[in-house]
Amino acid sequence: MFFEIIKNKNKYMRKVFIIFCLLFNLSVFSQEEISIIIYKKKSNTIIDAKKENTNAGIFVKKMAKKMENVEYTLKFNKNSAVFFETSKMNLEKDENSLVIEFSKTLGGGNGIYYVNRKTNKTFHEREFESELYLVEQDKISNWTLTQEKKKIGNYNCFKATKNDTFVGSSGNLITIKIIAWYTPEIPFSYGPIKYNGLPGLILELENDKVIFYASKIELHKKDSKEKVLQPKKGIxxxxxxxxxxxxxxAKDFNKKYKRN
Known part of the structure; x- marks a missing residue:
């Protein structure tokens, strides 16, 4: 009788152990696998030697220096990605506040960018004129893929280019060239700010103002605390x-400025 009880108890404990293992494995594999890329940026602006010591030249140099401290995070899984600024720079109540603000926003990167591969939608949550907007952005397409390549860290990267349009300070649309270096070795079609749709992760992105570059890469993290959340606030x-x-x-501002 005693041995029968021990035998049944062992069977029961074995069943409990098996169920525990199944539940544990289920919880591990159900966790969202997240990858995180930290980007930094540097100025792509060349200062004319004649203007180097002018107020404008000094401002640009200060801004380029502050830009070294600006960081962005790209967080993604297989279906979606979110890109946002994560540096912790305080806005001092002096001339440096303008320098810091420009260093953060120059060349893009202000607000939250979100892309969803399932719905093929891209959103940009950003503030303008004290209003918060949720902008549904146009699909990024028409990349020109080239065979030009270079090494970024341990990854083989290929060059892709495209033209993009923005509203300039005059209020007119301007066209600029975008250069992206992507790696097929990380097969996710995401990148800095709104740019995506390439056959690999963008590790470096250049526009007319700045260069975004990956400074830290953490792939396939299983952490229940990390989520890719779609921004939903704003108009x-x-x-x-x-x-x-x-x-x-912009046009109203320019007219008013010219009249004065």
């Missing part, structure tokens, strides 16, 4: 409508 608006608001305000 929902299309990219074309948002551009028209910016264009109108």
């Amino acid at each position: 929902k608006i299309t990219q074309s409508r948002y551009d028209s608001i910016i264009m109108g305000l």
Whole structure:
């Protein structure tokens, strides 16, 4: 009788152990696998030697120096990605506040960028004129892939280019060239700010103002605390409508400035 009880108890404990292992493995594999890339950026602006010691030249040099402390995070899984600024720089109440603000926003990177591969939607949550907007952005396409390659860290990267349009300070649309270096060795089609859609992760991105570059890469993290969340705050608006608001305000400002 005693041995029968021990035998049954062992069977029971074995069942409990098996169930525990199954539940443990289920919880581990159900965790969202997240990858995190830290990007930094540097100025892509060349200062004219004649203007180096002018107020504008000094401002640009200060901004380039502050830019070294700006960091961004790209957090992604197989279906979606979010990109946002994560540096902790205080805005001093002096001339440096403007330098810091420009160093953060120059060349893009202000607000939260989100892309969803399942829905093929891209959103940008950003503040403008004290209003928070949730801009549904146009799909990034028309990349030109090249065979030009270079090594970034341990990754083989290929060059891709495209033209993109922005609202300039005059209120008119301007076209700039975007250069991306992506690696097929990390097969996720994400990158800095709004740029995506390449056959690999973008490790370096260059526009007319700045260069974003990956400084830290953490792939396939299983951490239940990390989530890729879609921004939902702000006035929902299309990219074309948002551009028209910016264009109108910029043109009004320029007219007023010229009259004065």
